[in-house]
Amino acid sequence: MAGLIILGFFLIVALAAPLLADSRGLSPVGATGGVLDPPSLDYPMGTDDLGRSVLTLTIWGSRISLMVGFFATALSMVIGAVIGIAAGYYGGWRETAMMRFTDWFLVIPFLPLAIVLASILGRSLFNIILVIGITSWPGTARLVRAQTLSVKERPYVERARALGAGDWHLITRHILPNVFPLIFANTILVVAIAILSETTLSFLGLGDPLRISWGTILEFAFNGGAASRGAWWWLLPPGVAIVLVVLAFTMCGYALDEILNPRLRRR
Amino acid sequence: AAQTPSPSGSAAGKLTFTIGDDNDLDSMNPFVAVEAPAFQIFFLTYDFLVNLSQEDLSPSPGLAESWDQSDDGLTWTFQIRDDATWHDGQPVTAHDVEYTYNRILEEEQGSFIDYISLIDTIEVPDDQTVVITTKEPTLQLLTALVFILPEHIWKDISTEEAGTFENNPPVGSGPFKVVEWEKGQFYRMESVPEYWGGAPRIDEFVYRIFNNEDALVQALRAGEVDFADSLNANPFNSLKETTGITTHEANIPSFDEIGFNVGANDTIPDADGHPALLDVRVRQAMAHAVDKQVILDRVLQGYGTIGTTIVPPFSAAYHYEPAEEDLFQFDLEEANRILDEAGYEDTDGDDVREMPDGGEPLRFRYFVRSENNSTVQTSQFVQDWFNQIGIATEVEALDDTTLTDAIFEGKYDMFHWGWFPDPDPDFILSIFTCGQRPPDGIWSDSFYCDEEYDRMYQEQKTVADVAERAQVIFEMQKKVYEDAPYIVLYYDANLQAYRSDRWTGFLNQPEPDGDLLSGYGNYTFVNLRPVTKGAAADEEEGGSAFTWVWVGLVAGPLLLVAVALLIRRRKGEEDRA
Amino acid sequence: MSATGEGRGDGGPVLEVRDLHVSFSGRQGLGAGLLGRSATTARAVDGVDLEVARGEIVALAGESGCGKTTLARAIMGLVKPASGEIRYAGRPLRHRDLREFRRKVQMVFQDPTGALNPRQTIYESVAEGLRIHKVSGEEDVLVSKALADAGLRPPERFFLLYPHEVSGGQRQRVVIAGALALEPEMIVADEPVSNLDASVRGEILALLLKLRDRFGLSLLIVTHDLGLAWTVADRVAVMYLGRIVEVGPAEDVLTRPLHPYTKALLQVLPEAGGDLSGRSILLGEPPDPTRIPPGCRFHPRCPEVQSGRAAELGMEERNRTEVPLLREIRPAHFVACHLA
Amino acid sequence: MGARRYLTAKVVQALFTLAFVLVFNFFLFRILPGNPAQILARQRRLPVEAVRELERDFGLKDPLPQQFVNYAGDTLRANFGISFKFRRPVGEVIQGRIWPTVLLVGVATIGSTVIGLLIGIYGAWRRGSGFDMGSLGFSLVTYAMPEFWLGMILLILFASTSGLELFPLGNIRTPGGPASGIAHLLDVGRHLFLPALTLILALLGEYALIMRSSLLDVMGDDYIVTARAKGLREAQVLRRHAVPNALLPTVTLVALNLGFVVSGAITVETVFSWPGLGLLTVEALQAPDYPLLQGLFLLFSVAVIVANLIADLIYGYLDPRVRVA
């Protein structure tokens, strides 16, 4: 439940960013603070080396970070779910081919692939989403396929088939509703991973430097020598925000998993 | 923790000087390397025929003790010193010079050939003499940054092999030789007591690579390294107040500019630069709309100087500073006035001006480098100012590769990049010549082309007198400044910091504020020595507020866990059955 | 072979199965395929002839793994037969008729819990068939009627419940209601009660009997429980390793079995006061459809062979080489045994 | 029989994956924007003629199928081309950097696996206890931390002058320090401590979580009741029955995770200037040095494939059931 509260908090912050902080504070032009001012009443989280309020950056950064997290996850889910359900449902050589393909993607180490893709595709928010999306679907696909296989074998599917139902009916009425909760729980875990991935890619300088996300703030701070300058207020807020959000997503994911997976329940 | 104020690696009685940097060595092969750390090695390992003096970069004796130019200016005679030996004991002779130059000329070795391209013939009447004739009169040979290589080593390396030859350790004639190279880690060089310029006073020089600037700064503070090179402003600032450490803003030949696409269509049919940028008045108006002082203060935190022309003040003899009245002062009204006058008006009321024919709005693609935060930050200021003069910009961060491609294909309007020219202005001047425009040439990134300029460029190459040449070069700079294919934003500085409580003998090249390490020579390294008298011991630095925040951050949760453990530690017995 | 037992069934056969074969190829890994290993094939149904008359209840009995479920699924077109023919109402069943066929013939599954989608209400589960076949008429009226026919009264009470909110017996009734909603002519029930508690089974069986009496439904009930066959069936077919080895009127087959296998099955049924150790229990493991013995597939386990009676009759050789066919030994009572 | 079949199937599978990675790798680097030789040339300020020469060097003028044949042949001969940046064969460049990463990743994997599994086991055994709750929270938090951020914190806490100065700030050994013998090993160990700790902390949480839930799963299985019924102590039940079964799913996950370990190594090596393949990757990325990136990518993929194969084989060894399946 703590997870939900934290999530709610950050969602509200992201949505209400324009109310909480002036977006002009994102541009050094509109920045009013001094260079690396420590936290004060005016700047509760201090300023960065361009005089921007770190609080403003963190608040607006939540938008990009969460957005990347959600869109990348959505992309990964769609790919994973389509491949997983198609493979599981149709079976046969189609399944073999699709799952081989998935396995290939599964063993290719994520970050090197993301690095290669990002350096080939160029640095933009869209590419980051794309890269995370297309590198993180295989896990979902496997999971969805396994669940589809098990749902497909359930007698009610056979019953519907015996009633004369076609593939579309079976997939939409029986498979999907029963796979969906799992996809959903998985989605939540993937969001956490996607947000972490965004951070890592941005940290390596593969993010879009024109969009402020928690990852880019950290990159600026890291490369701007925040630590040696003693500017902890520059490193901490985005880092703690990441930890909290990822933690919250993970906790919600596990909680859902536990609800959906009765075996984990207390015996 | 207190450190004994001794040099970093004085173990085993050796005097070791350690510098830290964030850049890795790429190769020890001079035909291959491009990274600064490699050049650090070359400066210490090899000699030039003619060195650049420490005080003002003027020609000074290198392997050549003395030289002579014939009256027609075409023939140069160099006297090679007889006290120079290669690290393996072989003597350095005129043949080595001949060999090196010839090899570069024959193989058209990329980074070096430009320096000596005017050479016609090389003769070696005796071991100690080199006679070079040039096709035209030139001063180029005195500023040629070509490392002289030992013939007896390199003659066995074929042209093909040269591309991948490791050259480890390199055999040179300089004051230090490489003894150890841990890739990605450090390299270690030992001094060569027989060096013709006198034995260095340190025994050993270590170059350590830090990928994390914070670690580098900490290492300097902790005394793990003695010198930190190429720092960013923030860490640099943090070192300013530290006792025992001296900081230095080194004047280096470097500048950043906003470049415009002023005519790619002339050479590339499908280039798509914005037509408004062909109009010099638009560019001048934009030059009026950039407050360089703000950028210098806010983006560079004041480290560097305001930029004007394309030859940096580093090349003191050749830098031209426009007169006060000729400067494009920051003046948004003036900028607006120029644009109004030129007929670029906002006809549709969207706050963006259109072309005089009322068509295309002045909306420019503005590329910055995703690898370089300063360009990103600058763009946010520039965008804002341009908005105020009715010019819209779409800022996009590209990696260098993509940006290079865009420029090469002429598919851009404006970009932010920088140059690091040689002390001699020839190269930086060359990039504005017509011949350098892609796709035939390579270096022009503004597609600037001007007949008069090209003529002057040829002229400066062949003027044998420095002062006379400078006049021509002034004119050229003035022209480029006024035509504004570039807005030169600033000349940045190399931020350096070192343990002044341990070391002394640093020499600037050039004086008074040049680079403390190897600007274009090995002066510091030969002169460097430990502080003799025991300096004040490092004062105990108490844990700063900063430390406690971190400690709290980690200890807090741990404590909570511990408390939770204590509270919840109930029956732990085995009986669960 | 159109005997219909005690004559409950009137009219000709509704469903005829002719020489049906179904086989499954064992899973073939990519690697194994490359290495040229041949797939192991399970001949789950290996030449079955069977017919069900209008209004007749036929029980299909046999050990676990003998192919009962596979036969039932093949009849419903849920697995593709390797060969053979299924005729419905006298006409061979073709692929394009499948939808229509599945409206007339309904299947009831063994596990009522599994057969209901946990995310559908009972109403939706029952209405699903109506929707699939776009049956005209008021949907809720039809659903109510089906639920009521299946003994769930008042039907409205169950509309919005989810499967987990009703008991196992009621779930099986819901499944049956789902089948009844389409007003089928025949129901194929695969172990309809084996997952239910003993005490509740009776109710479901009574319901099936009642449906036959009221609507003239034909029923094919798959079961491993001969007692159940005795309770409800008009005719009993005993299956062994993919083939029917004995078929005939329930009373005749169950009280005077002809096939040694049927005899053995009846022998092991517990009996009050019976002595476990005193009876002949078939030894060895359940048969494996990937390795069907040649000749009479039962001969390796046949007590008659083991006791030497077959040898006495000089049938040993025939047992090993010749596949016995179903022969009518008593009226309407067929058996596939060389010794009978 | 079953065992051999399982083995061959797995090996064949791994080979197929390898082939896929090879092809994928080739095409990935052919969709690059622009012409690598030109990019290289411009960075090195080469005249136009030199560019042509480079193109020849890199074989970019051949038709694509020919390029692929060359690439495949070269790759099989362990010839990965010439690094743009280092101008030496990619294989050699990588070779020079491989051991630090093997050391770091090896220590981190072993450390995090052992500690993580132990924590998971103990947590599951004492489900709901203070230790369980604490370790669960700890695992979740470290799992949620970007490892480079954690690394930076540890660096500042334990190595910087504003921290405890217990460990060096980076690199693998003290320059000019001992190059062999015990002293050398100690020196490397001191340098290894923080980066390894960072990776261990970053990975440990996940392993603890996996092991915990896997063990909880297993603890509910019937054979655990059988074991208890036999009169085994709880510790024996755990050790002999629960843990061996719970390890099964964990083995695969640990292997699959190697991909993430490699990723973690990339950022952690950056933070700690650890001269391994991760740092090399970042250098190659910054150059950008495509042949090197290609070689590194291939190597990482192969490493993970091999690790997975090994995991599969271990799995087969641990679980007699899969051999027939």
Added chain:
Amino acid sequence: MIAAEERVQASVGSLLSVRDLSVEYPSQAGPVPAVRGVTFDVAEGEILGLAGESGCGKSTIAHALLRLLPPDARVTGQVLLNGEDVLTMKFGRLRAVRWDEASIVFQGAMHSMNPVQRVGDQIVEAVRLHRPGTNDRQGQAQVGELLERVGLPARRARDYPHELSGGQRQRAMIAMALACDPKLLIADEPTTALDVMVQAQVLSLLKELQRELKLGLIFITHDLSVLVELCDRIAVMYAGRIVEEGPAEAIFERPAHPYSWGLSGSFPRIGDPEYRRAPGGLPGDPPDPQRLPTGCPFHPRCPRAFEPCPDTDPPMYPAVHGGFAACLLLDSKLNPEGARA
């Protein structure tokens, strides 16, 4: 009342004697009373059958006998094994008692054996645990003997559980249960998952072993007909309680409790025309242990329920067959005609 005391008397000197055993499982919706005051005895060499519908608490009893229930289950009452109370004994003593004095064969043998350990090793484990002196060779020899005793070749000791068929696995389980020569064997639905033919094999094996080894045997199943053949006595459970107890055959043929009628009626006797086209059994569904009906928990399904049933929870009454039944019909005061016998 009087009857209950009589039953207590009868128990003196028996191998196992369970007194008023109750088990409650906690759950989100409140405690689940799975077993509610169960009392029974098993004498040495006796076979007691425990019958009842799914969920009536049979397995819970089996687990409670060796204290194998989850730690959060609330267990009250007494389980006297050779006079010692299993529920209160020290854990060390309990471990010693487990398997040595009483062992269990669980329902699904596949799941009751560790899938990654060889069958032989799992058997040896029990032996060595309780006979610490046993060396490897002795252990192996003993495993071989045990396996052969249950009709498996000794070499099967080297197999993993999945390499055995269902029947073989069940035999191996039985061999394991016999490893320490227990006095009491608890068999919890050992044949439910098995095919009829294999079930018969296992049953006859159990019977044979019991006879040879003079084992006390508790045989749990929902299939009343199986018990009739095998058992000396049968206890029928309903909703966590024993509702009828008595000689096996008598209970099957002439049950005193209406629930037992239904249960016995749902196993048709082939050839008996009474069952032909007349499925027996009971209407309604088994009760939810969390929402038990008042009074006699069986009354909503009882064909012969009368006025006092919804209010009075019946105690055990002596029945004509010599056993006892918890039905108010047997109360001579409430139902003067007496039970239909």
